[in-house]
Amino acid sequence: MARAKILLVDDELLVREELGGLLVDEGYDVTTGGDAEEGLALFRSAQPDMVITDVRMPRGDGLSLAVAIRELSPATPITVITGHGSEQLVIVALRAGVIDFIKKPVRLEDLSAALLRMEAARELARRERVRLPPTARLLEHGWVFALDNDLEAIPAFVDVVVNTCAADLPQPQLVELNLALREVVLNAVEHGNLGLTFAEKARALEQGTLPQVLADRAVRPPYAHRQVRLTVRRLVDALEVEVADEGGGFDWQALPDPTDPDNLLAAHGHGVLLAQLSVDRLTFNAAGNRVTLRKQLRAPAWPT
Structure with a gap:
């Protein structure tokens, strides 16, 4: 099986060498470029499966590169690298369709998480989709799904939900919806049903014990029999999904405001x-x- 190709663009040679080495160790075929202009040329010639780019570079920033790549290939997953002072560009890039971001200095666990998200988006882009015929319409429909506290089942579970309720959406919307639901369902299991606080998760990650902590809680009362419930409502112009867990709740107001670059x-x-x-x-x-x-649903796949 051919190795997936990644284009890595960063103006710092040391970053290209170190991060490129990590990507090679992870099994990827890596092409590197030193600025946005070179990166775009390499994207056209190398035709990579995924792109990782610094958000702030000479000769065009990473945002302009991401936008140009999205125009050429909307389904190509892109992750941007950011440091202090570049946060506003990252917010704009995420709103423009970038899959994820990695903070400098790059940690292996952050890189691995971003690669998993990009691989998921890449897999979604390869799937064949079924559309309603032009003479058919979906005016409103609803579904209810439930999931036990099975973290490994979340990707497949969300895939089924999205394929059942929204398989006809344009590819960019389909990927955005799928990845958003994966994050929210994961949050519902970890912090909702299993009651893991942010401090506990951070400590477990630092100690390398998170899988064991989650596995232990998943079989102990009062956590063992809790479920996550998804209620989906499909309208002509929108899709609404309610994700409910059976935990005691958490202080969602303490979550970072996505409109504030500092967060x-x-x-x-x-x-x-x-x-x-x-x-x-x-x-x-x-x-x-x-x-x-x-x-x-800005571009419905059926006539209204």
Whole structure:
């Protein structure tokens, strides 16, 4: 099986060498460029499967590169690298369709998480989709799904939800919705049903014990029999998804505000922040154990 190709663009040679080495170790075929202009030329010639670019560079920034690549290939997943002082550009890039961001200095666990998100987006882009015929219409429909506290099942679970309720959406909207739901459902299991606080998760990540902590809680009362429930409502111009867990809730008001660039470097809330920037509206109930996502369907796949 051919190795996936990644284009890495950064103006710092040391970053290209070190990060490129990590990507090679992860099994990727890596092409590197030193600025946005060279990066775009390499994208056209190398035709990579995924792109990682610094957000601030000479001869065109990473945002302009991401926008140009999205115009050439809307389905190509892009992750941007950011440091202090570049947060506003990252916010704009995420709203423009970038999949994820990585903070400098790059940590292996952050890189691995971004690669998983890009691989998921790449897999979604390769799938064949079924569309309604031009003479058919979907005016309104609803579904209800439930998931036990099975973290490994979340990607497949969300794939089924999206394929059932929204498989006919344009590819960029389909990817955004899928990745947003993965983050919200993961949050509902970890912080909702299993009651893991942000401080506990940070400590477990630092100690390398997070999988064991989650596995232990998943089989102990009162956590063992809790479920996440998804209620989906499909309208002509929007898709609404309510994700409810059976935990005691959490202080959602303490989550980073995605409109504030300073929050990109916050210690927690990365996944929910990405979800907020992938949908048009994301709201929590007062208790923090139910979240509603609304995704406007700007280009319906059926006539109205």
